[in-house]
Amino acid sequence: MLPASSFTANVAIRTECPPGTCVCDRETLLQDPAGDMRILQLTRMEEKKLILRIENVSSYADLKHVIERMQAQLGIILQIAPGLNEVRTVRGLNIELLERPGLCKKIRQTIPAAVRKCLDKNPEIVYAILDAHDLFRPD
Known part of the structure; x- marks a missing residue:
């Protein structure tokens, strides 16, 4: 891990949010x-x-790949899981970013919104997520 001073000197970083926002x-x-x-x-x-990349995901494997890349490159951990109640629509899924320093409030809103938009366009990905969490497991 690079020290903060050398990191900011070598890499473009996100600009500061307005105070209080x-x-x-x-x-x-x-x-x-x-x-x-x-x-x-x-x-x-x-x-x-x-x-844009998240919104254009077309398969569950592609979504998993994007999530893995976000974690590897940015340290962002995105979790998608069925909610506690029944899942009738995409709104029944819990889509959240784990808290961490530097994770802007706007990003915490836009990434889950992009995932929801992707899932609205591709219901087969929702079924794959439910299947991955054993919701379709035969008893």
Whole structure:
């Protein structure tokens, strides 16, 4: 892991959110020499590319690949699982990003929204997610 000072000097990082609008702890992360700075590489331009990529996912395998790449490259952990109640629509799935320093409030909203949009367009991915969580397991 690169120290914050050399990291910010070598890599374009996300610009700071306006004061009072976000609780991402960006400054705390920048001051922590052992902090995981990968999330700061998700600039607004890169965020738009990621959102577009998520919205254009066409299969469960592709969705899993995107989730794995997000974790490997940015340290973002995205979890998609059936909700506690029955799943009748995409809204019945829990889609969430695990909290971590540097994860902007906007990103915490846009990534799950993009996943929902993708799942609305591709219901077969929803069935694969349910199957992966043993919802269709024969008793």
